[in-house]
Amino acid sequence: MEISPIEEExxxxxxxxxxxxxxxxxxxDEKDAIKKxxxxxxxxxxxxxxxxxxxxxxxxxxxxxxxxxFINWFIDICVWGLFFLxxxxxxxxxxxxxxxxxxxxxxxxxIPVVGELPLWILDISAMIVIVKTEDKMVKNY
Numbered sequence: 001m002e003i004s005p006i007e008e009e010x011x012x013x014x015x016x017x018x019x020x021x022x023x024x025x026x027x028x029d030e031k032d033a034i035k036k037x038x039x040x041x042x043x044x045x046x047x048x049x050x051x052x053x054x055x056x057x058x059x060x061x062x063x064x065x066x067x068x069x070f071i072n073w074f075i076d077i078c079v080w081g082l083f084f085l086x087x088x089x090x091x092x093x094x095x096x097x098x099x100x101x102x103x104x105x106x107x108x109x110x111i112p113v114v115g116e117l118p119l120w121i122l123d124i125s126a127m128i129v130i131v132k133t134e135d136k137m138v139k140n141y
Contacts, residue, residue, distance in 0.1 A: 038135045039090045045128045048086065052120035055079045059109075060116050073110050079120060080106045083127075092131055101126050 003011075040048070059075060062068030084102075087094075094102065105123035109115050 036135075036139060038132060039092055040128055040131050040135075044090065045132075048083070048124050048128065049121060051082070052079075052124040053118070056118045056120045063112070063116050068115075069112050072112070072115050076106065076109045076115070079109075083120075083124060087127065087131075090131075092127075098127065098130055101130070 055075065059068055059072050062072060062075075080103075087102075092098070102123060105119050105126070108117075109119045109123075
């Protein structure tokens with residue numbers, strides 16, 4: 001069975017259009033990779049640090065009033081959950097390094113006297129620096 005020249009031309013045009021679409025798709029993917037937005041913007045980082053500082057300040061105040069010895073552990077668990085969900089909503093995955101930093105400093109925050117240190121600010125600022133560094137490495141790669 002022979003294919004007519006008209007059918008051959010239609011098939012060739014169809015194949016050219018598919019090839020062109022594939023090229024355009026690859027070019028768009030490359031442009032999107034270059035223009036990829038950071039997972040944590042400057043404003044989000046500021047609000048994360050502000051929330052962490054507020055929690056540290058509240059816990060220091062409550063500890064000085066002695067009531068913090070009894071309820072700060074509950075506040076720490078809630079704050080840990082808040083920041084965990086906040087980071088996950090921004091697309092941050094917790095590998096070994098980030099998990100140890102985030103959970104290790106949160107665990108230290110639960111210890112009564114050590115909890116007076118601004119560990120939430122240290123914890124969140126370390127996480128922000130790690131995530132921003134990862135984003136820059138991916139963008140430059």
